[in-house]
Amino acid sequence: MLKTHKIALAPNNVQATQFAQHCGYARVAYNHALADFKAGLDEKVWRSHIELCRRFNVIKYEQYDWCKAMSQCVSKNAIYTNLNDAVSRWKSGQNRFPKFKKRSHHKSYQADSGRGSISVVGKRIRLPKIGWVRTFETLRYLGTICKVIISKQGHRWFASILVDTFVDDPIPDPRGKPVVGVDVGIKHLAVTSEGQYFENPKALRRHERKLKRLQRQFSRKVKGSRNWYKLKDKIAKLHYRITCIRNDAHHKATTAIVKGASRIGIESLNVAGMITNHRLAKALADASLSTFLEMLKYKSERTDVKVVEADRFYPSSKTCSACGVIDSDLSLSDRTYHCSACGHTQDRDLNAAINLRTVAEGHSETQNACCFESRFIGVEIL
Numbered sequence: 001m002l003k004t005h006k007i008a009l010a011p012n013n014v015q016a017t018q019f020a021q022h023c024g025y026a027r028v029a030y031n032h033a034l035a036d037f038k039a040g041l042d043e044k045v046w047r048s049h050i051e052l053c054r055r056f057n058v059i060k061y062e063q064y065d066w067c068k069a070m071s072q073c074v075s076k077n078a079i080y081t082n083l084n085d086a087v088s089r090w091k092s093g094q095n096r097f098p099k100f101k102k103r104s105h106h107k108s109y110q111a112d113s114g115r116g117s118i119s120v121v122g123k124r125i126r127l128p129k130i131g132w133v134r135t136f137e138t139l140r141y142l143g144t145i146c147k148v149i150i151s152k153q154g155h156r157w158f159a160s161i162l163v164d165t166f167v168d169d170p171i172p173d174p175r176g177k178p179v180v181g182v183d184v185g186i187k188h189l190a191v192t193s194e195g196q197y198f199e200n201p202k203a204l205r206r207h208e209r210k211l212k213r214l215q216r217q218f219s220r221k222v223k224g225s226r227n228w229y230k231l232k233d234k235i236a237k238l239h240y241r242i243t244c245i246r247n248d249a250h251h252k253a254t255t256a257i258v259k260g261a262s263r264i265g266i267e268s269l270n271v272a273g274m275i276t277n278h279r280l281a282k283a284l285a286d287a288s289l290s291t292f293l294e295m296l297k298y299k300s301e302r303t304d305v306k307v308v309e310a311d312r313f314y315p316s317s318k319t320c321s322a323c324g325v326i327d328s329d330l331s332l333s334d335r336t337y338h339c340s341a342c343g344h345t346q347d348r349d350l351n352a353a354i355n356l357r358t359v360a361e362g363h364s365e366t367q368n369a370c371c372f373e374s375r376f377i378g379v380e381i382l
């Protein structure tokens with residue numbers, strides 16, 4: 001089983017500079033080979049990644065003599081993996097034609113030279129040309145290291161380590177665990193039919209004022225000046241912090257939900273449609289609900305828990321969980337669901353979660369819900 005562990009690194013100043021140089025080398029190799037590939041297309045010659053790499057190797061010590069101090073697997077990986085992937089995605093019609101990488105682009109490079117070429121011992125990782133670098137954690141999985149990608153996020157360097165584990169995880173016994181419906185939203189990140197509430201950290205909103213202030217200061221600085229770079233780093237650091245807060249809440253909630261369920265019912269989100277509502281757009285982006293559901297899905301898959309997705313037009317918030325009547329007058333501000341037919345009163349999110357559980361149990365006639373008018377989709381999940 002392939003698993004990735006992303007570990008924060010604690011390089012010294014020399015090593016951090018070497019990381020940045022290697023990222024630069026990967027970018028140069030990628031751009032050179034891409035230019036070469038483009039030139040080939042103009043001459044009606046198709047150059048494969050092997051050919052491109054060979055041609056780059058011929059000229060690299062003359063044109064880029066500084067690269068002698070770098071690990072040479074970096075340029076090979078940039079052409080063999082990154083450029084080759086980009087070209088094949090373009091060839092199959094999946095993506096547009098690859099672009100040149102900018103200096104300001106996300107910094108990363110692939111450091112390994114194949115399976116088992118990099119070793120991790122305790123809280124240290126050994127990278128080609130750079131040597132032993134301290135890490136913040138020990139590697140979580142036992143197995144062969146297949147791939148190591150070094151990248152920078154905010155002010156911090158990371159190593160994403162792909163491990164081929166020796167043993168697969170034991171699949172937990174689903175017996176005795178309930179079927180769980182999960183309703184996601186802005187007020188609460190997730191509410192389960194078991195009555196569990198997971199708070200939405202509203203990471204962006206908490207730091208919005210600080211971020212705005214920094215951005216305002218940044219706009220007044222002379223581009224390229226020392227203070228300009230200082231503020232740029234500060235902003236990147238704050239963005240990184242916001243992402244961390246969000247990810248932490250997502251991971252904790254999804255793990256807790258998957259651990260306590262034998263089957264999960266969720267709604268299918270139309271986020272693109274919802275984001276057109278300007279008043280909600282920012283709050284929705286802050287909660288990043290689709291990432292949450294994706295996380296829930298891959299974690300369920302790992303532990304063999306089935307995920308049932310309700311039909312896109314299924315009115316999970318507007319249906320009464322007691323008698324099944326649909327109340328189309330329910331507005332976004334109604335936090336409590338009150339059924340006019342049977343008098344059932346319940347928290348709005350909990351009511352929706354119970355409906356989604358019913359879908360997962362396979363009792364609800366979701367196909368009938370298709371005729372439900374599409375004007376409700378936008379607000380359905382909230």
Ligand SMILES: [Zn+2]
Nearest residue numbers: 320323339342
């Ligand atoms: Zn009812």
